Amino acid sequence: xxxTRRAALQATIAAPLASPFILPRNAIxxxxxxxxxxxxxxxxxxxxxxxxxPGRNAADLLIEQFNAAGGIGxxxxxxxxxxxxxxxxxxxxxxRRLAQNEGVDMMLASISSGSCLAVAPLAxxxxxxxxxxxxxxxxxxxxxxFKYAVRTQANAVPEIVAPLLYLMRTRPDxxxxxxxxxxxxxxxxxxxxxxxxxxxxxPGVRVVAELFPRFGATDFSTEITRLQALRPDVIFSTSWxxxxxxxVRQAAERRLFERSTFVLPLAESSLERVGKTLPAGVIVGxxxxxxFLHPTARDTPxxxxxxxxxxxxxxxxxxxxxxxxxxxLYGMKAAYEKAIAANGGRWPSREQVMDTMRGLEFxxxxxxxxxxxxxxxxxxxxMGVTRHVNEYPFPVLDQMIxxxxxxTMNPIGTKGLDWVRLLTPAAVQRAPAPIAYRA
Amino acid sequence: xxxxxxxxxxxxxxxxxxVFMVAVGLTLVFGVLRVLNVAHGSFFAIGGYVAATLGGAVxxxxxxxxxxxxxxxxxxxxxxxxxxxxxxxxxxSRIYVKDHVLQLLVTFALFMILEDVQKLIWGVxxxxxxxxxxxxxxxxxxxxxxxxxxxxxxxxxAATTLLGLMWFLRRTLTGRVIVAVTQDREAATAxxxxxxxxxxxxxxxxxxxxxxxxxxxxxxxxxxxxxxxxMIVLSFxxxxxxGLGQIEGAALTALLIGLGRSxxxxxxxxxxxxxxxxxxxAVLLVRPYGLFGSPELRxx
Numbered sequence: 001x002x003x004t005r006r007a008a009l010q011a012t013i014a015a016p017l018a019s020p021f022i023l024p025r026n027a028i029x030x031x032x033x034x035x036x037x038x039x040x041x042x043x044x045x046x047x048x049x050x051x052x053x054p055g056r057n058a059a060d061l062l063i064e065q066f067n068a069a070g071g072i073g074x075x076x077x078x079x080x081x082x083x084x085x086x087x088x089x090x091x092x093x094x095x096r097r098l099a100q101n102e103g104v105d106m107m108l109a110s111i112s113s114g115s116c117l118a119v120a121p122l123a124x125x126x127x128x129x130x131x132x133x134x135x136x137x138x139x140x141x142x143x144x145x146f147k148y149a150v151r152t153q154a155n156a157v158p159e160i161v162a163p164l165l166y167l168m169r170t171r172p173d174x175x176x177x178x179x180x181x182x183x184x185x186x187x188x189x190x191x192x193x194x195x196x197x198x199x200x201x202x203p204g205v206r207v208v209a210e211l212f213p214r215f216g217a218t219d220f221s222t223e224i225t226r227l228q229a230l231r232p233d234v235i236f237s238t239s240w241x242x243x244x245x246x247x248v249r250q251a252a253e254r255r256l257f258e259r260s261t262f263v264l265p266l267a268e269s270s271l272e273r274v275g276k277t278l279p280a281g282v283i284v285g286x287x288x289x290x291x292f293l294h295p296t297a298r299d300t301p302x303x304x305x306x307x308x309x310x311x312x313x314x315x316x317x318x319x320x321x322x323x324x325x326x327x328x329l330y331g332m333k334a335a336y337e338k339a340i341a342a343n344g345g346r347w348p349s350r351e352q353v354m355d356t357m358r359g360l361e362f363x364x365x366x367x368x369x370x371x372x373x374x375x376x377x378x379x380x381x382x383m384g385v386t387r388h389v390n391e392y393p394f395p396v397l398d399q400m401i402x403x404x405x406x407x408t409m410n411p412i413g414t415k416g417l418d419w420v421r422l423l424t425p426a427a428v429q430r431a432p433a434p435i436a437y438r439a
Numbered sequence: 440x441x442x443x444x445x446x447x448x449x450x451x452x453x454x455x456x457x458v459f460m461v462a463v464g465l466t467l468v469f470g471v472l473r474v475l476n477v478a479h480g481s482f483f484a485i486g487g488y489v490a491a492t493l494g495g496a497v498x499x500x501x502x503x504x505x506x507x508x509x510x511x512x513x514x515x516x517x518x519x520x521x522x523x524x525x526x527x528x529x530x531x532s533r534i535y536v537k538d539h540v541l542q543l544l545v546t547f548a549l550f551m552i553l554e555d556v557q558k559l560i561w562g563v564x565x566x567x568x569x570x571x572x573x574x575x576x577x578x579x580x581x582x583x584x585x586x587x588x589x590x591x592x593x594x595x596x597a598a599t600t601l602l603g604l605m606w607f608l609r610r611t612l613t614g615r616v617i618v619a620v621t622q623d624r625e626a627a628t629a630x631x632x633x634x635x636x637x638x639x640x641x642x643x644x645x646x647x648x649x650x651x652x653x654x655x656x657x658x659x660x661x662x663x664x665x666x667x668x669x670m671i672v673l674s675f676x677x678x679x680x681x682g683l684g685q686i687e688g689a690a691l692t693a694l695l696i697g698l699g700r701s702x703x704x705x706x707x708x709x710x711x712x713x714x715x716x717x718x719x720x721a722v723l724l725v726r727p728y729g730l731f732g733s734p735e736l737r738x739x
Contacts, residue, residue, distance in 0.1 A: 045558070045563075046664055047664060050563055050565060183712055210708065212709070213712075214712045216665065216669045218656060218659075218669065219453075219457070219656075221454070221585075222447070222450035222700065223704055225450050225585075226704055228583045229442075229446065229583060241661075241663060242660075242662070242666075245661040246565075246567070246661045250659060250660075253572055253573075253577065253586050254585065254586065256584075273564060273565055273567070316564070
């Protein structure tokens with residue numbers, strides 16, 4: 001065949017234009033893209049938007065900061081945010097759309113455990129790198145093995161074991177306990193973990209009431225009356241959002257805090273809203289190794305600058321979903337940068353990025369964390385007890401303990417619910433020393 | 440056991456009062472306008488948000504704490520007086536003759552729009568303002584601490600609303616006009632009654648009742664996105680159990696649900712969530728038109 005100058009020119013122009021339709025996606029992915037597109041699923045509506053919107057806010061703020069500093073390997077990031085509130089089917093449809101139509105390079109999913117349980121298998125089908133940024137169920141990496149999904153935070157097991165260990169340290173003599181959890185998967189699952197762990201560490205505790213008010217309940221007066229009549233030593237509640245705020249307010253108005261020790265593993269996210277209605281002496285958790293007054297990181301520039309920028313822009317202090325989103329973004333950035341370095345400076349394929357994620361140790365706003373070989377993040381758990389101080393119009397955490405993952409997280413290959421049954425009272429003593437709040 | 444039952448009754452009364460305040464507006468609007476208004480839940484939520492906002496303003500000024508109480512009523516009047524006529528005139532008046540399905544869809548669309556409006560104005564973080572509860576303080580029954588707000592004020596407002604409505608509809612001219620339009624709009628119009636005005640008045644009043652329910656709930660619960668959804672679902676259960684358009688039925692059903700729920704929390708907590716719906720199913724199996732409802736003749 002004779003090659004004319006015109007034919008050669010046409011081929012030169014057509015080849016780059018046609019290549020996206022001919023070449024497999026992996027091959028394209030190895031070209032340095034113009035931008036890195038992140039799909040983010042979070043709650044933008046409904047009751048869980050109290051977590052979803054702060055998470056989205058953190059993503060907006062950090063992506064801007066990352067881009068201003070040159071992005072990842074010189075590539076700027078752009079986020080496409082979807083609402084997971086309409087349900088799992090809708091979310092899966094949206095994930096497919098983002099992967100297939102929007103050309104998203106990585107997904108950051110989701111808040112609801114149900115969402116994550118559905119998104120992780122879809123990530124495998126689509127070969128879509130996915131970071132599970134906030135959902136808590138331990139089942140994801142216990143029941144399945146995923147190549148394209150990792151979690152950049154802990155899970156429900158340490159989130160519940162740590163408060164129990166803290167309670168055992170601060171009030172080891174309790175004999176009766178009542179639970180008031182929301183009537184949905186998290187409320188039931190977290191109680192199952194607590195009950196199994198408590199029976200192992202302190203057998204013989206009498207559970208005087210198991211109350212599971214309707215999800216979205218706005219009135220706890222009946223539950224509070226019953227708790228006043230039963231007078232349990234400890235009241236445990238993993239409720240969150242508006243329901244936790246309401247429960248705290250109604251309990252305070254009716255002096256329930258004077259009669260029982262409260263353990264509220266998610267209450268860090270409510271401190272600013274409930275203010276000093278929440279009395280001193282309540283055991284509070286933060287779902288991980290983070291708080292804007294973190295005992296070891298509060299004076300680091302990275303945390304101080306972030307807290308200041310977040311507060312200036314959104315008029316609130318960052319809460320745990322803010323930090324979880326930050327962990328996901330810092331983890332993703334670290335993985336890409338490590339994979340680029342390992343790839344001789346060339347842009348990595350999505351498989352290379354996901355391989356790098358496993359075993360990755362990365363710094364984030366309040367410390368460092370590691371991702372295990374099964375994709376599960378290993379994160380310490382910050383626990384503390386509320387204290388009223390003059391500097392803030394809401395309670396702060398005092399006598400803080402950072403529980404290391406070795407004490408609270410089940411090893412690879414075991415199931416969390418089985419593992420907590422093997423806990424012993426010795427775990428209580430192995431915790432690090434508490435760190436007092438300083439003004 | 441007796442003490443437990445007494446406590447359950449006291450809790451049940453307070454809860455029933457709140458449920459009744461929302462359901463009575465819904466049933467009144469349906470009874471007169473024949474429109475099942477899904478947006479009623481939004482009026483509940485907006486009433487709560489406005490009351491919390493105004494209550495916050497009162498609490499932060501040096502005004503007397505008791506001022507937080509009239510603020511609840513003022514909020515309801517503001518919300519009902521502003522939103523009621525606008526929604527009725529611009530939206531509902533155009534769909535009275537349409538199919539019920541379309542009416543449901545239109546009011547559902549309005550509900551969705553108002554949900555987003557709430558988020559635009561008040562954001563997504565829970566809002567709580569308990570100045571009204573603090574103004575009345577606590578009271579002890581045995582060694583159980585209650586708030587006077589829940590023990591006395593809520594049931595008193597609900598009872599006053601019920602009796603006031605019954606008196607209004609049966610003893611006043613305007614009330615009788617409303618009843619006349621409800622029973623036969625054509626005949627009432629032929630007698631010179633301005634049915635359109637009656638519709639607007641009734642809808643505005645129904646909106647005020649929903650907003651008052653939200654305002655009364657706001658000092659004891661956090662306002663979050665979706666607050667209207669929860670209440671509208673429960674209100675539908677009350678209205679269906681009572682019989683559509685039945686005010687006394689709504690009161691009795693709210694009482695049954697309130698007491699049933701609190702007794703369940705004491706003796707079988709697992710059933711707390713399903714109690715309203717168990718009551719609804721039990722009643723509708725025996726009386727398909729509700730406790731106080733009756734079959735209607737369809738005009739061909």
